[in-house]
Every structure is written in structure tokens, then in C-alpha cells.
Amino acid sequence: MTTSELTLPQTRERKGRSRRVMGAGKQLHAGPVTYIVLTVFALVSLAPLVWTAIAASRTDRRLAQTPPPLWFGGNLFKNLQAAWDQAGLGTAMLNSVIVAGTITISTVLFSTLAGFAFAKLKFRFSGVLLLLTIGTMMIPPQLAVVPLYLWMSDLGWSNQLQTVILPTLVTAFGTFFMRQYLVQALPTELIEAARVDGASSLRVVWHVVFPAARPAMAVLGLLTFVFAWNDFLWPIIALTQQNPTVQVALNSLGTGYVPDQAVIMAGALLGTLPLLIAFILFGKQIVGGIMQGAIKG
Amino acid sequence: MTSSKQALAHPASSAEAASGSQPGAARGAHGSGTKPPDPDSWRSRLYRWDMKASPYAFISPFFIIFGAFSLIPLLYTAWYSLHNVQLSSLDTQTWAGLDNYKNLLSSDFFWNALKNTFTIGVISTVPQLLAAIGLAHLLNYKLRGSTVWRVVMLTPYATSVAAATLVFTLLYSWDGGMINWFLHFVGIDPINWRESDWGSQFAVSSIVIWRWTGYNALIYLAAMQAIPTDLYESAAIDGANRWQQFRHVTIPQLRPTILFTVVVSTIGATQLFGEPLLFGGVSGSKGGSEHQYQTLGLYMYDQGWIIGNLGKASAIAWSMFLILLIIAVINMLLTRRMRKSQ
Numbered sequence: 001m002t003t004s005e006l007t008l009p010q011t012r013e014r015k016g017r018s019r020r021v022m023g024a025g026k027q028l029h030a031g032p033v034t035y036i037v038l039t040v041f042a043l044v045s046l047a048p049l050v051w052t053a054i055a056a057s058r059t060d061r062r063l064a065q066t067p068p069p070l071w072f073g074g075n076l077f078k079n080l081q082a083a084w085d086q087a088g089l090g091t092a093m094l095n096s097v098i099v100a101g102t103i104t105i106s107t108v109l110f111s112t113l114a115g116f117a118f119a120k121l122k123f124r125f126s127g128v129l130l131l132l133t134i135g136t137m138m139i140p141p142q143l144a145v146v147p148l149y150l151w152m153s154d155l156g157w158s159n160q161l162q163t164v165i166l167p168t169l170v171t172a173f174g175t176f177f178m179r180q181y182l183v184q185a186l187p188t189e190l191i192e193a194a195r196v197d198g199a200s201s202l203r204v205v206w207h208v209v210f211p212a213a214r215p216a217m218a219v220l221g222l223l224t225f226v227f228a229w230n231d232f233l234w235p236i237i238a239l240t241q242q243n244p245t246v247q248v249a250l251n252s253l254g255t256g257y258v259p260d261q262a263v264i265m266a267g268a269l270l271g272t273l274p275l276l277i278a279f280i281l282f283g284k285q286i287v288g289g290i291m292q293g294a295i296k297g
Numbered sequence: 298m299t300s301s302k303q304a305l306a307h308p309a310s311s312a313e314a315a316s317g318s319q320p321g322a323a324r325g326a327h328g329s330g331t332k333p334p335d336p337d338s339w340r341s342r343l344y345r346w347d348m349k350a351s352p353y354a355f356i357s358p359f360f361i362i363f364g365a366f367s368l369i370p371l372l373y374t375a376w377y378s379l380h381n382v383q384l385s386s387l388d389t390q391t392w393a394g395l396d397n398y399k400n401l402l403s404s405d406f407f408w409n410a411l412k413n414t415f416t417i418g419v420i421s422t423v424p425q426l427l428a429a430i431g432l433a434h435l436l437n438y439k440l441r442g443s444t445v446w447r448v449v450m451l452t453p454y455a456t457s458v459a460a461a462t463l464v465f466t467l468l469y470s471w472d473g474g475m476i477n478w479f480l481h482f483v484g485i486d487p488i489n490w491r492e493s494d495w496g497s498q499f500a501v502s503s504i505v506i507w508r509w510t511g512y513n514a515l516i517y518l519a520a521m522q523a524i525p526t527d528l529y530e531s532a533a534i535d536g537a538n539r540w541q542q543f544r545h546v547t548i549p550q551l552r553p554t555i556l557f558t559v560v561v562s563t564i565g566a567t568q569l570f571g572e573p574l575l576f577g578g579v580s581g582s583k584g585g586s587e588h589q590y591q592t593l594g595l596y597m598y599d600q601g602w603i604i605g606n607l608g609k610a611s612a613i614a615w616s617m618f619l620i621l622l623i624i625a626v627i628n629m630l631l632t633r634r635m636r637k638s639q
Contacts, residue, residue, distance in 0.1 A: 030438035038435055042449045045511060049452065051475065052464050066473045113355040123352035129360075136363055138621060140568045142597055142614045144370035146377055146607050150387065167366035170359045198344070201351035230457035232571045233594075237602060250459035254466070254575040261467060268460040275455040283448030290451070290512065291519035 049272070055265035056080065063261045079266035087258050088241060089270050092249035097274075099161055099245055100228035103168050107224045108217050110170035115178025116209045120191060130179070136172045141233050149237055163238040164245065168228065174220055177293050181216035182209070219289030222282055226275055246271040371618075378612040384605030397612035407613070409588050410596035411620075413498065417573075417592060418566030421502035426558055428510050430551070433517035434543065447518075450511035458571035461504055466576055469500045497576070497590045504572045509565075513558050520554035521547060552635070560628060567621055570594030593617050 030038075057076035058069050084090045117123070118130050148167065157163050186209065194204045210217075232247050239245060241252045250271050253264045279286065381393045401407045432450065440446055453461070468475045469490040477487040490500045524547065532542050548555075573590045574581040582599035584591025591599070593613060601610025 028438055030435070030440050034435050034438055034440075038432075038440075038446055041432055041435075042446070044507070045449055045453050048461070048464050048468065048507065049456065051468070052460075055464075055467060063467065064473050067478050068473055068475045110358040114359045117352040117355035121352040121355070123349075126352070129356065133359065136367065138564060138625065139367060139371065140564070140614075140617055140621065142568060142570075142594060143374050143618055144367050146382075146601060146611045146614065147370040147373035148366065150382075150607070153387065167362070169362050172359070172363070175356075175359055200344070201347050201354075205355075226455060232458050233568075237598075247457055247459045250457070250463060251575065254459065254463050254578065255581060256579045264463055265467065268463045272456050272460045275457075276452070279448060279452060279455045283451070284444050287444065287447045287451055287515060290515045 049276070052265050052269050052272075056262060056269045058262050060260040060262050063265075075262060076266070079260075079262045080270060082258070082260070082263045083253075083267040083270055087253050087263060087267050088244055088249050089246070089267050092244045092246045093270070093274070095161060095244065096229055096246040099165055100225050102165050103228040104221050104224045106169045107171055107174045108221045111174030111178045111220060112182075112209065112213050112217055113205065114170070114175040115180075116182055116186070116205065116213070118175065118179040119182035120186060120188060130176075133172050133175055137176075145234055145237055148234070152238060159239055159243045161239075161243070164231070164235045167234065168231070171224070174224060177220055177223075178213060178216060181292070182213055185216070186212040216289075216292075219285055219292070222278065222286050223289055223293075225278070226286070229275060374611045374614050377608055378615050380608050382606075382608040382611070384602070384607055390608075393608060397609045398616075400609060401612055401616065406588060406591070406596060407616075410584075410591050410593045413584070413588075413590055414567060414569060414592040414594075417498050417502050417505075417569060417590065418563070420499065421505040421569075422559070422562045422566055425506045425510050426513060426555070426562065428506070429513035429558070430517050430555075432510065432514040433521055434547070436514060436518050437521045447515060450514055452511070453508045454512045456508065458504075458508070459575055461508055462572050462575035465500065465504045465507070466578070491576070491578075492586065492589075494587075494589050497585055501569075501572050501576050501590050504576070505566075505569070509562070513562075516558060517551060517554060520551050524550045556628075556632060560625075563624055563628075564621060567617055567624075568594050570598065574598065593620075 053076070054069055054072055055063055056079050058073040059075055062069055062073065114133075118126060118133075144167070148163075152158060152163050190208050190212070191204055194208050199207070230247065232251075235245050235248050236251050239248045241248065241257060244252065250267060253267050258264065258267075377390075378397050379393060379395070380390045381396070382390050436443070436446060436450070456464075469477075471477065471487055471489050471491065474490075476490070480486075480488065488496050490496045528546050528550070529542055532546050537545060569592045573584050573592050573595050576590065577583065577585055580586075582591075582595055582603045584595050584599075593616070597610050597613040597617070600613060601607050
């Protein structure tokens with residue numbers, strides 16, 4: 001009691017002084033200029049998306065005229081329907097849900113296992129193998145697509161979804177992300193205690209690792225879903241408009257599959273909508289995940 | 298099982314007895330492990346095996362997937378780059394030696410693509426990272442609704458390359474495009490963003506900048522928040538104003554993060570593909586009528602899947618990889634020099 005009373009004025013004094021002396025500390029409140037500049041950044045971020053919706057609600061003819069439309073027209077649902085049916089966005093969305101969903105579940109699961117091993121288990125070559133894992137992130141996907149394409153043709157897998165699912169079932173990024181999280185979040189004593197009780201490795205994973213890793217697994221799941229939904233190079237080589245993912249369907253739109261600009265914008269809007277909804281619901285977690293990955297990475 | 302085990306245990310213990318003393322704790326523990334009744338021992342053996350094997354089992358999915366879908370294909374790509382592989386006749390692959398590479402080095406389109414990749418890489422990465430540092434600095438203030446600001450800055454990241462490029466292509470259209478319409482207010486004549494040399498490269502870069510600035514800002518923000526406050530306090534006591542603090546405390550502390558983002562952006566810029574492909578519309582793989590914005594990634598796709606020369610495409614892929622390796626080495630040397638100079 002007495003000590004806290006004694007220290008109180010002191011801290012208050014220090015706070016006051018530091019605010020006076022410090023210029024760019026972290027507790028500094030933003031002034032109006034900061035808010036104005038941030039608003040400009042926010043407008044640049046959001047305007048193209050809002051304008052996509054505006055363009056999707058207009059007609060092709062109107063979009064070719066000057067000045068460009070600045071407010072919504074009445075054709076949104078007509079264009080969305082055309083994108084859904086004619087441009088194959090309906091099939092594409094379903095396919096993308098299957099592809100991105102499978103990749104997400106498997107990446108989160110396998111990355112957690114591998115991340116746990118790298119974070120907490122002692123084994124030979126673990127350091128080298130971890131470095132190798134990180135190093136693989138440098139390899140461009142272009143280096144694999146020619147043989148993958150040839151093998152896929154040999155197997156008769158053209159246009160089948162497993163061709164785009166299999167190569168990304170687990171990622172180096174996910175493994176590293178989970179490792180960085182578990183190094184700190186999972187107390188080694190907890191594993192040792194379970195070991196002393198005679199728990200097998202799988203039991204340890206199930207009862208100790210997964211519960212501790214759950215927050216990071218959720219964030220990795222979101223990041224992986226965004227990545228898998230937006231993956232472009234390999235899907236447009238492996239799949240065609242007959243059985244597209246969203247990005248393949250959008251690519252077809254861009255190369256004149258349906259020449260109506262308003263329908264193209266409706267397609268772009270539809271294909272982005274699931275992720276925009278995810279950002280509205282889980283934006284905080286996604287932001288946190290990217291920042292968390294950054295500090296330690 | 299049991300008998301052989303006991304038989305094994307005997308020589309060990311007799312050897313121990315012969316040596317006359319305790320030859321190390323590890324051996325003693327091992328010997329005592331065989332003493333308890335049998336059911337326990339196979340269990341403990343299983344347990345030990347589990348302890349030894351499980352780490353490898355846990356990391357194996359990654360290495361299996363990486364091996365099957367990256368490492369082996371990467372080696373095959375090298376093999377194909379030394380062969381004549383045509384999309385139209387996949388069954389006949391003839392040895393070509395270094396022909397594909399020679400072909401590349403004497404091709405104007407290859408050098409053009411290399412130059413474009415470099416130019417677009419620079420004009421998309423440099424402004425992007427500078428803007429991201431500035432944005433991160435602003436986001437680091439105490440803000441009302443700070444989470445909302447961060448999420449808003451990240452929304453372009455949710456937009457796929459394809460969706461973003463379709464939208465920007467329309468915004469940049471010559472006739473009736475939003476950007477030319479804005480420019481006419483400041484008295485600038487309509488720019489033909491698709492045909493002009495620098496205009497198209499600028500347009501393609503702007504898509505990259507739009508999608509990635511917020512993401513990089515969050516990475517810088519995370520690093521800024523990890524800078525200890527007392528560094529600023531002591532700088533302030535030394536009389537540094539806010540700009541000087543930013544210049545002499547924030548930037549040096551961010552150096553590893555800046556390096557990290559430069560590396561990641563460089564890797565991304567070397568592979569740039571989707572933006573120029575879709576910006577070009579129907580003949581996208583050519584990168585414009587004069588190949589103004591054909592990047593290496595686009596050139597590879599064009600040679601491999603539009604023209605159908607997969608051997609040459611493989612050679613382009615390996616050239617990209619070699620370029621990345623060179624960049625990585627330069628980067629490492631620079632980092633080492635920076636560390637030394639500090």
C-alpha cells in the first residue's frame with residue numbers, strides 16, 4: 001500500500017516529463033495531419049474496390065463513355081448473374097472453396113506438426129533441416145511447372161482439382177510460422193510432464209500441442225486460405241475454363257471469354273467477395289497474424 | 298524375443314564386470330533398463346522408438362511434398378532445358394545441349410524481358426517500400442480505431458492479382474478510363490497506358506504497389522513497435538527532434554526488416570507474371586504489341602504454353618533461378634558489409 005502511494009507521483013512526473021522531451025515516442029497521439037494522410041491512403045486502398053461494384057452495376061456501353069460513372073446503376077444483379085452463369089464463376093467459386101479449403105486444413109495440420117518438431121523436439125540435423133525449409137521459400141514456382149504439367153498430362157489429370165491441391169498441401173511458410181509461435185507459446189515443461197506420464201508423441205500432439213497452438217493455427221488457416229484462393233500461375237496452366245477455379249475464370253474473362261466489361265467487373269467482384277467478407281469478420285486476426293509473422297521472421 | 302534380449306544383456310553386464318568399474322552413467326542406465334519384466338521393456342522400447350522417430354515423422358509431410366512437387370521438378374526442369382521439348386509432340390524429346398540457353402542469350406526478347414522485369418521491379422518496389430515505411434510510421438501513432446485503419450490498409454491484399462488487374466485495366470483505359478478522366482482536370486492529354494512504353498510499365502507497377510503497400514506497412518509497423526522506447530528517450534534527451542529520431546533511431550532499428558522486405562519484394566518482382574498477363578488482355582502473354590511490359594515470367598509462359606516450346610521455357614525458368622541466386626549472393630555480401638561497418 002505505502003509503496004504504491006509513494007511511487008505514484010513519481011511515475012506521474014516521469015510521464016509528464018517524457019511527453020515534453022520525447023518527440024516520436026509510441027504513445028504520441030495522432031494529430032489532424034496524420035488523420036488526413038491516413039484517410040488519403042484509405043481512399044486509395046478502398047476506391048478501386050468500391051468502383052468495381054459501381055462498374056458492375058452499369059452496362060458495357062456506359063463504361064466506355066466519358067466521364068466514367070461515379071455512382072451505382074441498376075444492373076448489378078443482372079451482371080452478377082451473367083458472371084455466375086456465362087463466365088462460370090458459379091462452378092469456379094465452388095471449386096475454389098474445395099481447393100482452398102483442402103489446402104488450408106492440410107497446411108495447418110502438417111505445418112503444426114512440423115513446426116512443433118522444429119520448435120521443441122531434439123533430433124539430428126534439425127538445424128540444417130530448418131534452414132533448408134526456410135531456403136525453399138526462395139524457389140520460384142516457375143521452376144516446377146513444366147515437369148508438373150507433363151506429368152499431369154501423362155496421368156490424365158488435366159482439368160482435375162487434385163493437380164492444384166497436391167503441390168501446396170503443406171508450405172514452408174506455414175511450418176516456419178508455427179515453429180516461431182510454438183517456440184514461445186508452448187512451455188517445454190508441459191511436454192516433459194506428459195512424457196513422464198508415459199504419453200506417446202501423438203498423445204502429446206493431441207493433448208498438449210494442438211491446444212497451445214490453436215490461436216496460431218487459426219491465423220495460419222486464414223492466411224493460407226487467402227493465399228490458396230488467390231494462387232494464379234499453376235492453376236491457370238493446369239486448369240481450363242471447363243473446370244476453373246476463381247482465378248482461372250477471371251483469367252478467361254480478361255482474355256475476352258465474355259467481352260462485356262460490366263460482367264467482367266461483376267466477376268472480379270464475385271471472386272473477391274469471399275475474401276472481403278473474411279477480412280471484415282477476421283480482419284483483426286489476419287492483421288495480427290501478418291504482424292506476428294513479421295517480428296519473428 | 299525375450300531370450301535373445303537376455304542373451305544380449307549378459308555379455309554387456311559381463312563386460313562391465315570385467316572392466317571393473319562404472320563405465321559411464323549412460324551405459325549403466327541402459328543396463329538397468331533391461332532388468333525389469335518383459336512387458337515393460339517392449340513398451341519402453343516402443344516409447345524410445347517413438348521419441349526418436351516422431352520428429353522425423355512430423356516433418357516428413359513437408360519434405361515429401363517439397364521433394365515431389367518442387368525439388369524433383371526443379372531438377373527435371375534443368376533436364377528439359379537441355380532438351381528439345383515441344384508441346385505438340387511430347388513423346389519425342391531430343392538432346393539439345395545448351396542450345397536453348399544459347400538461343401535465349403541471342404534473343405532480343407529475352408533481354409527485353411530481363412530489362413522490363415528489372416525496370417518494373419524497381420519502379421514497383423522502391424515507391425512501395427518507401428510509402429509502406431511512411432504509412433507504418435503514421436499507423437504507429439496512437440489512433441482512434443487503430444485496428445480498422447490497419448484492416449483497411451490491408452484490403453488490397455485480399456484482392457487477387459487477377460481481380461485487381463481486371464479493375465485497373467479498366468481504370469487505365471484510354472477512352473473513358475477513370476485515370477485519364479482525372480488527368481484531364483489538371484490539363485494532361487489522355488495517355489495511352491496500354492501502348493506507351495513507360496506508361497504501360499508504370500500502370501503494371503501501380504497494381505503491384507496498390508496490392509502490397511499495406512502489407513509491407515504492417516510488417517514495418519510490427520518492427521517499429523518492437524523498438525525499445527528508451528532509445529527514443531535517450532535520443533530526445535540528446536536533443537533530437539522528431540525527424541532526427543525517425544532518421545537516427547527508427548530507420549537503423551528497422552534495418553533487418555527493411556532487408557527482409559527488400560528480399561521478399563525482389564523475389565516477387567523477379568516472378569512478376571499475373572499483372573502484365575491480364576493487363577495485356579487478349580494477347581497478354583506478349584506483354585503488349587511491342588513487348589513493352591513482357592516480363593521474364595510472362596516470356597516463359599508465352600514460350601512454353603502459347604508457342605509450345607517447353608524446353609526453352611525450362612531454360613527461362615532456370616535463368617530466373619540463377620538471377621535470384623545472384624541477387625541472394627549480392628544481398629548476403631551487402632548484409633555482411635553493413636554488419637561490419639556498424
